[in-house]
Amino acid sequence: MNAAKLMEALINLSEEKTENTVDTCKAGDPNRELQKVALCCTATPDLIRKAHAWGADLLITHEPTYHDHYDHLFDDDPIAKEKKALIESTGMTIYRYHDHAHSNMPDxxxxxxxxxxxxxxxxxxxxxxxxxxxxxxxxxxxxxxxxxxxxxxxxxxxxxxxxxxxxxxxxxxxxxxxxxxxxxxxxxxxxxxxxxxxxxxxxxxxxxxxxxxxxxxxxxASEKAGMKYVEKLIRKINPDLETKYFDCPEIFSYNR
Ligand SMILES: [Fe+2]
Ligand SMILES: [Fe+2]
Structure with missing residues (x-):
């Protein structure tokens, strides 16, 4: 099964289809054949490195990668450019699964x-x-x-x-x-x-x-367990795929 086919199967779980969906390929080859599928809530640089080290062919993220809902890359954004270069160096395919994860019934x-x-x-x-x-x-x-x-x-x-x-x-x-x-x-x-x-x-x-x-x-914190649930959906779609959920720490620290 390739990345595009897996994403199509996930999107088809939802009866409600989103127009202009953000659930699209963000990096790499959509036709890449899959053995290992990594999941995360948000694809931080550390998380991208860890998923790559594990050997992920595909990383599925719930949140945008470039701090924009449609993942537009802006010319005046140095961090997004660095992040894009990092992603390209891994060769991993990245897809977002957001709209149709929420439009599943139940969400x-x-x-x-x-x-x-x-x-x-x-x-x-x-x-x-x-x-x-x-x-x-x-x-x-x-x-x-x-x-x-x-x-x-x-x-x-x-x-x-x-x-x-x-x-x-x-x-x-x-x-x-x-x-x-x-x-x-x-x-x-x-x-x-x-x-x-x-x-x-x-x-x-x-x-x-x-x-x-x-x-x-x-x-x-309010959504990350949701992507562990998506891992279970993928196992049902194709039990031959190896899947792994990657966590990232909370964004805020507290001085106490
Ligand atoms: Fe979110
Ligand atoms: Fe969400």
């Missing part, structure tokens, strides 16, 4: 996170709606998420001591302000958001007497 990235959290038995609508069987406070949930996902610090906003079970579960970065305006969830879980909009919306809601809370996990 494969969210499913990976729910499995890692041990919440796969909870009521999940396949998109953003998650209902816990046992109400817990935002503070308790933050602690549980830190422990189970290995996150150093989950940021908390709003009413943290009120038991909640109706959650708007948004891995990665979505328009959280819009979600907050239109969802009746008590707790919003986000990977990354606009602090001056979404965090302040929750603060305002609470100061106006509403029971609302928000947990911010960090973008990669």
């Amino acid at each position: 494969s990235i969210a499913m990976g996170e729910l499995e890692e959290l041990g919440w796969e038995q909870e009521r999940y609508d396949g998109r953003f709606g998650l209902t816990l069987s046992q109400p817990k406070t935002a503070k308790q949930l933050a602690k549980e998420i830190e422990e189970k996902l290995g996150i150093a610090h989950v940021k908390m906003v709003g009413n943290l001591d009120f038991p909640v079970n109706k959650i708007c579960f948004c891995v990665g970065a979505w328009d959280m302000l819009h979600k907050m305006k239109t969802s009746d969830a008590d707790l919003f879980i986000s990977g990354e958001l606009s602090e001056w909009q979404a965090c302040e919306y929750i603060r305002d809601s609470v100061e106006l007497g509403h029971q609302k809370a928000l947990l911010v996990l960090g973008h990669i």
Whole structure:
């Protein structure tokens, strides 16, 4: 099986197809025959070197490689040029798998996170709606998420001591302000958001007497287990392929 055929099979798992999808070949030969497939959430230079040292023919990343949603390479970007040269020196094929991972029903990235959290038995609508069987406070949930996902610090906003079970579960970065305006969830879980909009919306809601809370996990922290789930999808598509998920450390450090 070659890289393009594997990606076609992954994309075809989703009934909903994205126009102008970013799920395309970013580097190397799309027709390369595969033995070893590496997966990651974001392809950092260190991770690219590790995947290459393992002998990966294909690296599948969830996030963009060049800090632009469509991976446009800009002439005035010295770091992107260095990164491109590094990738070319490995000869690896790189594809992105993003749109159709999220448009799977249920969302494969969210499913990976729910499995890692041990919440796969909870009521999940396949998109953003998650209902816990046992109400817990935002503070308790933050602690549980830190422990189970290995996150150093989950940021908390709003009413943290009120038991909640109706959650708007948004891995990665979505328009959280819009979600907050239109969802009746008590707790919003986000990977990354606009602090001056979404965090302040929750603060305002609470100061106006509403029971609302928000947990911010960090973008990669909120999605990386999703790519471990994608590894399982690939094994089902072609059990003869050797697969390996490559992790990268959290982006933020803390002085404590
Ligand atoms: Fe995502
Ligand atoms: Fe993302």
